[in-house]
Amino acid sequence: MQTSEKLKEIYQRLSNHYGPQNWWPAESxxxxxxxxxxxxxxxxxxxxxxxxxxxxxxxxxxxxxxxxxxxxxxxxxxxxxxxxxxxxxxxxxxxxxxxxxxxxxxxxxxxxxxxxxxxxxxxxxxxxxxxxxxxxxAAEKPVFVVDNYTHRILSRHDIIPRECGYYEIQEILTDNLDEDVHLFNEFHALLVQVGKQFCKKTNPKCDECPLQGLV
Ligand code: SF4
Missing domain, CATH: 1.10.340.30 (Hypothetical protein; domain 2)
Structure with missing residues (x-):
């Protein structure tokens, strides 16, 4: 599967599993x-x-x-x-x-x-x-927010190399996704969810994870 297809598949699976995240939780x-x-x-x-x-x-x-x-x-x-x-x-x-x-x-x-x-x-x-x-x-402009969960999940699924810096990861994501504020907003929030719940630093719970079997 190509990188862009793989990312779309991840987004789809997580979106189906968790539903809309509607970040950021703030009033202003x-x-x-x-x-x-x-x-x-x-x-x-x-x-x-x-x-x-x-x-x-x-x-x-x-x-x-x-x-x-x-x-x-x-x-x-x-x-x-x-x-x-x-x-x-x-x-x-x-x-x-x-x-x-x-x-x-x-x-x-x-x-x-x-x-x-x-x-x-x-x-x-x-x-x-x-x-x-x-x-x-806050500004609602399309940049992809990268964090430790993004790095861990994408490297475990061979979308990015294990040794990969912030800007390199961001470039791979923006080169392979539509530049869309809503998509970037939801995608980041969904990666945080799956990272917290299943893709732990040690002992990831792949058997129960919505991304199980994704290659
Ligand atoms: S826990 Fe989920 S996201 Fe992490 S490696 Fe396993 S299947 Fe992939």
Whole structure:
């Protein structure tokens, strides 16, 4: 089977098995950005607790969060772990948005995907995965978000080599899929689902997995 056919088959099987994922779980683009930084190296349940803290303190906006000191912000996001580091990363992002875009998110998100991505990556503490999550899920522009699950699942099915970097994986995906925001949105979310449930780092549960037998 060719790479593009294999990817289509994966998407179809996962889509049939799990149904629509409707990511990102957030009420605003700003919340997506905050969540994308908070979710680094932690699970989503912890992120939800940190977001709930911000919400209950009525702080979940660029204006309010930008005014907090790193120490104060860190207190609110403590459940997400690495809270001082993440508070610094959030403030780095807010600095970019306020200084270069006058805090105008509509204006910021109007940029072409690649320009947006470059700017986000220039922020200390934002790497390719976080930047691409913001471009795809907040700006709704077509970039494929690659993570450890993507790497593991695709390499186990010989779609990518085992030794393969972020951009190489992304290129293989974008070269073999239609450039479509909805497709990229759902596909990434589905890979996370199957990765968490079946395609574990050790002892993958292939017998029960919807991708069982795919060659
Ligand atoms: S658990 Fe097995 S069948 Fe499922 S994605 Fe991983 S390697 Fe493939």
């Amino acid at each position: 683009r700003f919340e997506v950005m905050v969540g994308a930084i908070l979710t680094q190296n932690t699970n989503w349940q912890n992120v939800e607790k940190a977001l709930a803290n911000l919400q209950s303190a009525e702080l979940l906006s660029l204006g309010s969060m930008s005014e907090l000191t790193v120490e104060k912000l860190a207190e609110h996001i403590r459940p997400a772990g690495y809270y001082t580091l993440k508070a610094n990363r959030l403030q780095n992002l807010f600095h970019l948005l306020n200084e270069q875009w006058d805090g105008d998110l509509d204006y910021f998100f109007q940029q072409p995907a690649m320009a947006l991505r470059e700017q986000l990556i220039s922020v200390k503490g934002i790497g390719p995965e976080t930047a691409d999550a913001i471009v795809l899920y």
